[in-house]
């Protein structure tokens with residue numbers, strides 16, 4: 001299965017009380033300069049400037065649920081970070097010291113490969129970045145993602161799911177991998193967080 005940026009099957013009608021993320025407000029009185037840049041790229045295709053992306057990794061579906069709420073709330077593009085080698089139950093069995101997930105989290109150099117491509121990362125002004133907490137940190141595949149794509153000076157909004165741990169301990173490493181970005185504080189959710197809960201958080205961001 002590959003990551004899809006826009007999945008029509010998952011798009012829903014915009015909810016009441018959605019934030020205005022993605023809308024640009026242009027002062028009415030300022031006329032565009034005569035030689036204003038056209039809004040199409042060199043190839044003539046439409047650009048999605050000011051777009052919102054929800055990029056996430058989820059091994060057991062919890063973070064995916066939050067990502068889908070966000071896509072629906074924000075009318076955002078959705079991109080699943082898919083490891084080239086999927087995680088099996090045994091890989092995730094953290095009570096086994098030598099399970100794959102534990103080995104990767106213990107190895108500073110681990111960068112599990114990603115399959116699929118994020119198209120036009122430069123088009124996104126706001127990137128919601130979602131992951132499960134593994135041993136207090138983001139899974140190493142998130143490091144692979146941030147090292148693979150230049151998100152420039154986008155605003156990155158981290159979110160996570162966990163059994164109980166907060167998001168705080170995972171942020172320093174991620175910040176270092178996209179130092180030009182503006183990082184918002186981010187938010188931890190429990191696995192089954194409702195769309196209302198996610199909506200309240202998005203509204204509080206004042207994006």
Ligand SMILES: Cc1cc2nc3c(=O)[nH]c(=O)nc-3n(C[C@H](O)[C@H](O)[C@H](O)COP(=O)(O)O)c2cc1C
Nearest residue numbers: 058059060061062063132135136161162163164165
């Ligand atoms: C290898 C591994 C390590 C984990 N470490 C933590 C942890 O340190 N703190 C915590 O609260 N939950 C921890 N969890 C639980 C996950 O964060 C939680 O189940 C999360 O919602 C899974 O998200 P997902 O379904 O999107 O993969 C860990 C899970 C795994 C598989």
